[in-house]
Amino acid sequence: MTQLDYSLPPPPFGHEMLKYFAFDPNYVNLNHGSYGSLPLPVLAACNELTMRVESNPDLFVRIHQTALITECRELIAKFLHTKTNEVVLVRNTSHGINTIMRSFDWNAGDVIVTCNTTYDAMSALARFLGDGPAHPAISQLVIQWPTSHADIIARYQAHLRAIPRHSGQKIVAIIDSVTSVPGALMPWQALVKLCKDEGVYSVIDGAHSIGQEPDINLGDADPDFWVSNCHKWLFAKRGCAVMFVAERNQGIVRSSFPTSKVYISPPARSYPGESFVEQYNWNGTIDFVPPLSIKPALEFRQWLGGEAKISKYCRDMALQGGAHLAALLGTRVMDQSGEFTLNMANVQIPLPPTIQPSAAIGDAFNQKMLLPTSRKTRVSAGVYYHNAAWWVRCSAQIWTQLEDFEVLASVLKEVCLEITHEFQA
Structure with a gap:
């Protein structure tokens, strides 16, 4: 993508925004908070800067x-x-x-x-x-x-x-x-x-x-x-x-x-x-x-509509997506009141609390979610252990829709069963 024409209006938030990012079409990114995600218009500007430096x-x-x-x-x-x-x-x-x-x-x-x-x-x-x-x-x-x-x-x-x-x-x-x-x-x-x-x-x-x-x-x-x-x-x-x-x-x-x-x-x-x-x-x-x-x-954020618009969409999606994911998993959201929630939702996952946290558990989740052998879709979200329960941290962004949480729910059900079978004492 070349430099964006900022005189044109942006599309609505949701999956239409995916065209402004370089994601693999089989990748559902609900872990933006870990490493960020570079918009293609910003990448284009970076490439121009790189050429300017190297010239x-x-x-x-x-x-x-x-x-x-x-x-x-x-x-x-x-x-x-x-x-x-x-x-x-x-x-x-x-x-x-x-x-x-x-x-x-x-x-x-x-x-x-x-x-x-x-x-x-x-x-x-x-x-x-x-x-x-x-x-x-x-x-x-x-x-x-x-x-x-x-x-x-x-x-x-x-x-x-x-x-x-x-x-x-x-x-x-x-x-x-x-x-x-x-x-x-x-x-x-x-x-x-x-x-x-x-x-x-x-x-x-x-x-x-x-x-x-x-x-x-x-x-x-x-x-x-x-x-x-x-x-x-x-x-x-x-x-x-x-x-x-x-x-x-x-x-x-x-x-x-x-x-x-x-x-x-x-x-x-x-x-x-x-x-x-x-x-x-x-x-x-x-x-x-x-x-x-x-x-x-x-400049890209200003074109999108500014901080208030971006924050509102992402927070609303985190709240709605977190509740939707909890319902699909039959569990609960961590932040019932919403006072701790910005753009990240924390939802309990169906993994027995008797499975204690370890590097091996983290590696297993990453491997099964990002490099699956039995499905095409790859999903990222942060799994962790807190207060005697297992949770997933989901990052909502301008490209996120409720369907993404449905994909995550399906994957987590599958992966939690596999990990329970492999690691349950």
Whole structure:
């Protein structure tokens, strides 16, 4: 597909949108949240950018790339209602949060706050830092569904207040704005406020936020740090993420990773955040196309009708599809009230809870759903174990229709029977 004529109106959401994506016609994608899905018009723009880079790499890198990156930063800062000098572009959310968390000068007695629902790579990062010479402690809050935003807020406050304090101590909380599994909207703005009240740094893992939450206002929420993937729900090319560091904290994140040649040692700095943005304009040779794809991704979304229209369709489809899938499976949705639901539905599947989670179970689901031997259709959705039950996380997108959940139901019934037979003790 060549560049899209944005003077033409878009088709209605649903299966008519599939022509704007490169999916195999035998593939039903209900797992967009994991890796994103690149629209063909954005891919066409990326291909043009690639040709521009390759036509004269020296000209592009030495003369043009900084201005283009700055333009994308300005666009995304406006999108997030924050200052341009507080946002930079990094490879992915894990890259950004690693940069932030490894920038703290950890001391004995410091604490990293996580949850059992913290993304597994970020939980591993906390363990890695705890294994370091300063050994900051990890304090984990356990969240189990069914629950409510009000209950999470109350329990989070109690958890923070129960942490023993001492002079000079740092407490840093890693908070998911939207948890990965279950796929659930967290009351992250309220948790940021609690952190402020309790003297705790807030590091927001917003991997699923941008493009899924309809109106993110970092100026109002005012977290200490916030990172989100642009290649998931925003339709940019993978991998690309935006990293927000409040001006007051830019002295903490002293170096990009890798360290840039424009790094300034603290004694020579005019102010704590000097060179913060410049370090991310150039910290080694990368493929510059993914971060620059933010602009065509935003243009494509505007052509579709904007954030409110996209969010409404996807959330409505997640709610309707989740209920429809639960009815077909004879099970239940996790979020009965809908307060945790954005574009992802979580539905219990008919797999005995006596089958315990393991890498082998995950591999079996992936193999049977994505590389079937007895059917043509391939389906993707995230299967996981939570609170003594097995669930599937379904991502609704602008191409999704209820029929897709019917296909998933048929496949899950088949696969759950096979896995029960193979793994039941």
